[in-house]
Amino acid sequence: MEDIIHHRRIYRTLNRAVGMAAMVGATCLGLLLATFLIGRIVPIDPVLAVVGDKASAEVYQRVRLELGLHLPLWRQFFIYVKAILSGDFGVSVLTARPVIEDIARVFPATVELAVIATLIGVFSGIPLGIFSAVRQGSLLDHLARIMGLIGYSLPIFWLGLMGLMVFYARLNLLPGPGRVDVFYENMVDPVTGFLLIDCILAGEWGIFRNALSHIILPASLLGYYSMAYLSRMTRSLMIAQLGQEYILTARVKGIAEWRVIWGHALDNCRIPLITVIAMSFGSLLEGSVLTETVFSWPGLGQYLTNSLLNADMNAVLGGTLVVGAIFLGINLFSDFLYEFLDPRAR
Amino acid sequence: MKKTVWIALVLSLLAANTLFAATPGDTLVMASKLDDIITLDPAEIFEFTGAELAANMYDRLIGYDVEDAGKIFGVVAESWDISKDGRTYSFKIWDGMKFASGNKLTADDVVFSLQRVIKLNKSPAFLLTQFGFTPANMDERIVKTGDYTVKLVIDKPYAPAFFLYCLTATPGSIVDRQEALKHAENGDAGHGWLKTHSAGSGPFALTIWKPSEILILAANAQYHSKKPAMKRIIVRHVPESATQRILLEKGDIDMARNIQPDDLKGLSENPSIRIRKKVKGALYYLGLNQKNRYLKIPQVRQALKYLIDYAGMESTILSGKAVVHQAFLPGGFLGALAETPFSLDVEKAKGLLKEAGLENGFSVTMDVRNTEPSISMAVAIQASFALAGVKLEIIPGEGKQVLTKYRDRAHDIFIGRWGPDYMDPHTNADTFARNPDNSDAGQSKTMAWRNAWDIPGMTRKADAAVLEKDPATRVRMYLEMQREHQKSAPFIFMFQEIEILAERANVNGFPLGPSFDSNFYRFITK
Numbered sequence: 001m002e003d004i005i006h007h008r009r010i011y012r013t014l015n016r017a018v019g020m021a022a023m024v025g026a027t028c029l030g031l032l033l034a035t036f037l038i039g040r041i042v043p044i045d046p047v048l049a050v051v052g053d054k055a056s057a058e059v060y061q062r063v064r065l066e067l068g069l070h071l072p073l074w075r076q077f078f079i080y081v082k083a084i085l086s087g088d089f090g091v092s093v094l095t096a097r098p099v100i101e102d103i104a105r106v107f108p109a110t111v112e113l114a115v116i117a118t119l120i121g122v123f124s125g126i127p128l129g130i131f132s133a134v135r136q137g138s139l140l141d142h143l144a145r146i147m148g149l150i151g152y153s154l155p156i157f158w159l160g161l162m163g164l165m166v167f168y169a170r171l172n173l174l175p176g177p178g179r180v181d182v183f184y185e186n187m188v189d190p191v192t193g194f195l196l197i198d199c200i201l202a203g204e205w206g207i208f209r210n211a212l213s214h215i216i217l218p219a220s221l222l223g224y225y226s227m228a229y230l231s232r233m234t235r236s237l238m239i240a241q242l243g244q245e246y247i248l249t250a251r252v253k254g255i256a257e258w259r260v261i262w263g264h265a266l267d268n269c270r271i272p273l274i275t276v277i278a279m280s281f282g283s284l285l286e287g288s289v290l291t292e293t294v295f296s297w298p299g300l301g302q303y304l305t306n307s308l309l310n311a312d313m314n315a316v317l318g319g320t321l322v323v324g325a326i327f328l329g330i331n332l333f334s335d336f337l338y339e340f341l342d343p344r345a346r
Numbered sequence: 347m348k349k350t351v352w353i354a355l356v357l358s359l360l361a362a363n364t365l366f367a368a369t370p371g372d373t374l375v376m377a378s379k380l381d382d383i384i385t386l387d388p389a390e391i392f393e394f395t396g397a398e399l400a401a402n403m404y405d406r407l408i409g410y411d412v413e414d415a416g417k418i419f420g421v422v423a424e425s426w427d428i429s430k431d432g433r434t435y436s437f438k439i440w441d442g443m444k445f446a447s448g449n450k451l452t453a454d455d456v457v458f459s460l461q462r463v464i465k466l467n468k469s470p471a472f473l474l475t476q477f478g479f480t481p482a483n484m485d486e487r488i489v490k491t492g493d494y495t496v497k498l499v500i501d502k503p504y505a506p507a508f509f510l511y512c513l514t515a516t517p518g519s520i521v522d523r524q525e526a527l528k529h530a531e532n533g534d535a536g537h538g539w540l541k542t543h544s545a546g547s548g549p550f551a552l553t554i555w556k557p558s559e560i561l562i563l564a565a566n567a568q569y570h571s572k573k574p575a576m577k578r579i580i581v582r583h584v585p586e587s588a589t590q591r592i593l594l595e596k597g598d599i600d601m602a603r604n605i606q607p608d609d610l611k612g613l614s615e616n617p618s619i620r621i622r623k624k625v626k627g628a629l630y631y632l633g634l635n636q637k638n639r640y641l642k643i644p645q646v647r648q649a650l651k652y653l654i655d656y657a658g659m660e661s662t663i664l665s666g667k668a669v670v671h672q673a674f675l676p677g678g679f680l681g682a683l684a685e686t687p688f689s690l691d692v693e694k695a696k697g698l699l700k701e702a703g704l705e706n707g708f709s710v711t712m713d714v715r716n717t718e719p720s721i722s723m724a725v726a727i728q729a730s731f732a733l734a735g736v737k738l739e740i741i742p743g744e745g746k747q748v749l750t751k752y753r754d755r756a757h758d759i760f761i762g763r764w765g766p767d768y769m770d771p772h773t774n775a776d777t778f779a780r781n782p783d784n785s786d787a788g789q790s791k792t793m794a795w796r797n798a799w800d801i802p803g804m805t806r807k808a809d810a811a812v813l814e815k816d817p818a819t820r821v822r823m824y825l826e827m828q829r830e831h832q833k834s835a836p837f838i839f840m841f842q843e844i845e846i847l848a849e850r851a852n853v854n855g856f857p858l859g860p861s862f863d864s865n866f867y868r869f870i871t872k
Contacts, residue, residue, distance in 0.1 A: 161586075
């Protein structure tokens, strides 16, 4: 009997794994097809991106053939998918390097920023949301609301420039734009691509401090927006929970108030909260174009925008695929966390 | 206690001067937009930033005086002479020049460099192939005649200035043959490697290049002329003008290259910042498609030339970034016409439209790239066209998209910016005054072709002017063509661009040339 249950469980797990793999595959293929078609439908001549406006007719024709643009659309797509499957994302027109290398260079810069920003957002936004839910109408609640509103409404571009103006130019507390001072540039070997981690690996503490001070301003800025979002979401989730009967029961039973809030109520918010955090982290991973522009941060957002504006289709498709894959990954991960945290799903 | 902290905070915010941090005395730090660099191989470079960098990493056979483009002098070439039939150019090269690698610069390098441009056949290759060089004949026409002598044979006896100016352009850069071949793959003459590395004899060599991030040049210890005062040039990619301004005021950079008019006003009041301007060769113009039934009427073309507020745009939206210029050769070029016969004259325009039978005006569209200053210019033109009843619909689009439409001749009016490719007048005459085949299948997509302007007569004149040997006669021919152009062409030339540079007051000596490939870092001192 136990054997049968055991088999069933294996079968079920296997079945789900296959289902999930099929879903991931189908999503990726759909993503590929959609980006490929958009790239071909936009009224931009991809040859122009490669040869420029002034090339001779002969050069233009040669590149057109090289890019395979004379072939029917389905064959172009087929060739593209085949290349992707063998790990070849092509060469970027703008940087003259393989797209994969480019992404490996710009993506860590974005991830570094996103991770720190999310940490700031989580550790300030969630407590803030809880406090304002518990003490509705208090000064702190109002303050949190105002901060949230500012976060929603102020253009990040302006706030970034103001941040530079105040903390860098006037107060001299923080360094200016870029990932590290120019004089430290290229002093640490890019092992992982994450500058902070590479500094630790190399034992370069001076550069580490410099890089850390460079990341504070842009990360705080993104963290502020993430905080504004998370605190509002936490507040409404918590208010919903605090009005439930089990909270009343707990309170009647005489359980300490801090345990009611941080234990019972928050515990039941964590699943939707995970989704909210994952979504906010995911959107930061696409790269915040405006923040990256103001702070000259060489991340994925700038890379993708620049590629798109220059019709650098290999880079756009490669970048989109990576972002798509990451969104999928984050979704799968939060699904996994659900199962882990939600006893009903176990 | 808390109060004092707050007061200190407010006071420091109000302090007018930002805290100053200086860069090292032997290093120039510059903020620029590096996102237009798609290659650093001089056989392929066709972008402003890349051309400027190549000019500082590579030497060319000859150069021209940035203050007086008419003066041509030897750089790698010690001397040259031209055969009687005007087709053979013999160059004598300096003995003793070295590349940054330490290799000697010889005739082999010159032949290799010019031949690889033709063999690779990248976008700017036409600068050389227009003289009849092909991969098949280049071994007979680009010849080493001794260790330090080279002979170049061109197909027609062109005006010498035409060929010589083309040799001063980026594809004329002399590349280190041994170094390039060491990194060659599949017979690409080192192209793949040179896209991201340098192998020249110029005053600087490339040390670090991270696309859209940072670029560092180091002084070339082998440089043949006076060693530059700057040991390093650091160029950081800073796309935002306001950020460039903050960095410059703070002193973390010595030079900002992309300051916009808004930020310029603020900077001009700062005594420790100097603002410099240089008229460049690029022109802003309107192209009127002759396939449009209204625009093909001569009176309509002329009427529109009187419906633009040139002076108003120059002093407002283009403030400091451009000057009025109304001929197809930019000021500073041989034979450029300085006359500006057009100004906003609504009555005259209305009269011309009446002659064309369009006294009630007409509707027309204009394709505009969605960047400044094009958008603001388009809006201003829309307003002034309306004064005579011409209804202009603006179609904004992304740069490459608008360009694709223009190249397909699918526009009505196109607002464009054209930069010359080399210093000879033929560069603009070739595109604005030549249209050898006006059919839709026409292969040379000159600006005249794109606007479907069929001009066999003017094409012949342009072809004759480029063969004229006497400079004075040649100047007369170009002046005449430009006047005729102003009377009938479907092009409305409006402005000539000005490059703006903001630098710390302690930075001296950076010469700004008439094109980006003559901005030389080696004269900079601090």
